[in-house]
Amino acid sequence: MNKQTNRKKETAVQLKLKQRFPLTIKRLGINGEGVGYFKKKVVFVPGALPDEEVVVEVTNVQPKFSEAKIKKIRKSSPYRVEAPCPLFGECGGCQLQHLRYDRQLIEKRDMIIQSLERHTKIDPSTIHIKQTIGMEDPWRYRNKSQFQVGMKQGEVIAGLYSMNSHQLIDIDECIVQKPETISVTNTMKRILQDLNISAYNERTRKGDIRTIVTRVGVKTGEVQVVLITRQKELPKSSLIVEEATKRIPNIRSIIQNVNGQKTSLIFGDETIPLAGETFIYEMLGDIQFELSARTFFQLNPEQTVKLYNEVKKAANLTGKETIVDAYCGVGTIGLWLADQAKEIRGMDIIKESIADAKRNAAKHGVKHAKYVTGKAEEWLPKWVKEGFRPDVIVVDPPRTGLDQALLKTIQQVKPKKLVYVSCNPSTLAKDIDFLHRQYKVKSIQPVDMFPQTAHVECVALLTLI
Template sequence: MPQPTTNNEVAAGQRFPLTIKRIGINGEGIGYYKRKIVFIPGALPEEVVVAEVTNVAPRFIDAKVHKIRKMAPNRVEPKDATYGQVGGIELEHLNYPGQLAFKKDVVVQALEKFKPNGYAQYHITETVGMANPWHYRNKAQFQVREIDGQLAAGLYAPSSHTLIDLPEFATQTDLTMHIIRTVLKLVEALGIPVYDEQHNAGILKTIVVRESFETGQAQLTLITNSQKLPKKQALITAIQEQLPEVVSIMQNVNKGKTVMVWGDETIHLAGQETITETLNGIHFELTARAFFQLNPKQTAKMYEMVEDALDLNSNDRLVDAYCGVGTIGLSLANQVAEVRGMDTIPDSIEAAKHNAAINQIENTEYFVGAAEELLPQWLDDGFQPTALVVDPPRTGLDQQLIDAILLSLPAKFVYVSCNPSTLARDLKQLTSRYQVEQIQPLDMFPQTARVEAVVTLTLK
């Protein structure tokens, strides 16, 4: 075993006892050794473990659990055999009440780090969870490769391109898993060549399945290395015979080695071009590439929270920033005079307009562009929003958008966050003019370290 050369040095492979103090934002246990923070996946607060160092950085140590000497009372046996090998289930070893408590604590940790105005007095409610925190993901996006002569479909191990085959995955719906494993068998039986990343050869790269909770129907997309799809008609026929739930079959072309999963060209192979999902009475037609929340049950709850927080009336002019396919704005359109939404993805804006049309909603307008660019333009043109909802990516709000918000000062303002750190950072500026009335954590992704938060802000 490597030994440190001085009392203050730590080397990879070294082992030492460690008491776990809390869980970090990525779900890892956190302790301290020789005044350095130690990140150790799979360890829980109150546990005493023997840590084995895997990496030493100037300001922190990465380690793994060699042995647990004292076990936390809320530790449980993970459901998935692949726990610890892939992402998306990093908290399976923590019971569900423990997960909900952690997700509230993550919000608290972020506020304590960035210290926005008045943060110690914010009302942070308990995390809203699920009655059944399993089989909730309505979409699976699994890479396909050959491993030791057998076809495999699954996810990459963290920070690698090592594919982990996933015959089962406890956060996916039963239907999405059934479709992927059936298609994989059909591909193997037909001899359709799968992608070989090392040699940039082969055809099938990825299988994507999205299920509609409303209809029980599914859309299948085959992402390929070229437009060619050998045995295409035989595959389509077999899918239609064996998987009647699949009502839409698409092909997406993504050529060559790339970190991107999707390519620009999508081809309609069979069935419908879209599937329909319903949230709070609003119907959404989803193309293969359209972004839609992966947990419709919790998404419906979240939109109800947004509605309650905004307390809209028929005179309000609502801006739906980062609108995607229009989900939030369309859910609230019947309560306001008008909705304006924007997104940088043209396909999403086309989908938002289409979804407004199929729901016969006539008081919405959708625009392609960045919120931080369009909102200032609208203000210059004389448009004055009275209500605003922002649902940004994990990077949080752009500085120009914060400036525009603080210039327009809509009286009703809700910030939906998927990243407590960037939320707390943004609140440092927003609380110069706004007061945080409530932060409601929501568990959109059970068994993971991720948390959503619905923040109600009012003008001071």
């Protein structure tokens, strides 16, 4: 009885804030933090790596987990390296710069396995989970930045919020961004400063500029700047345009987007062209795309080509198949598959994306593609009633995964193949679990779209049982 009582006491132990103890790190968590166990309680430790022995101090206690910070590393991982960015651990943008790159690729594959173990009844060893496809040069790859704007000691700053806080970190150099995006953002900061344009204050909900969004066409060199504002009236807008045009020679598109809501979402619903075109051009392989301000486009063009080639391999088309491209954006995946498909139908809830998709298809002479604004779960049943039944459905959803209504629609429509492009292993696993009675997971190919971060993209092939 005493032994049982002691065991019960041990499992009921509650950690306390600022409590210190030694911890062995077992694995990386989904957000890139080290994961260890203290008296059967899971502890997340940012900056810790698998197999390290560390002394930690508790910073947050929750019923099912605790968070802690490293106070001392007793045994360091052989894969630990010095992070090259001076803001690493502060800005929140990267989580794995301190882990050697070849090991990042191994750990990202393991994150997919962990997610399957946690969220499904499927044995991961029964699935062909391939080695992660990485980059030769895993730096300066991001073609778009979204930096929040603020004030510090009378100066306009722009950057990211520090991890788990609302402290804005000014970023005037970033080694995972394309140099052009940083240069343009820094120029826009100086213009706002010179013209005395106010920055939005999250606490008071006053000020003009909330966010500077900069996108560069890596292959074309064209630049688009979007100023996210609190209200439609933008002071000195003509002067902002004049200075931006003068100081940024390759700027093609200057856009204002209005977002007056108290929200973490970047974009609002109203978009106002200020100067130039409403889009910029970008190339993937031999295909040219028009990109409007609000349209989704992958942030790492080099890896996107590899990702879409994996989609093409998984679909394994013969030229006779009908395809649905759900969450189609500007039509990138559908157009990538177009030369091997009988018909493509895509949908997206953002009307600007659909307008871009139609133009992109027309420009490349793709006449067997149809794009509509709306949700897949609404359009698919209509099309099925009209006699259109897709052989393959390709999905590329946001991090939240597939809408429950779409999952049920897929079950009803029963395409022969589902090619699932995922940016979140946890929601991928949950969606697989929902579908696994009808679909077998044949393979999962991880692709490292975001080196130095904990994010991993993958292409999962599900076939009808």
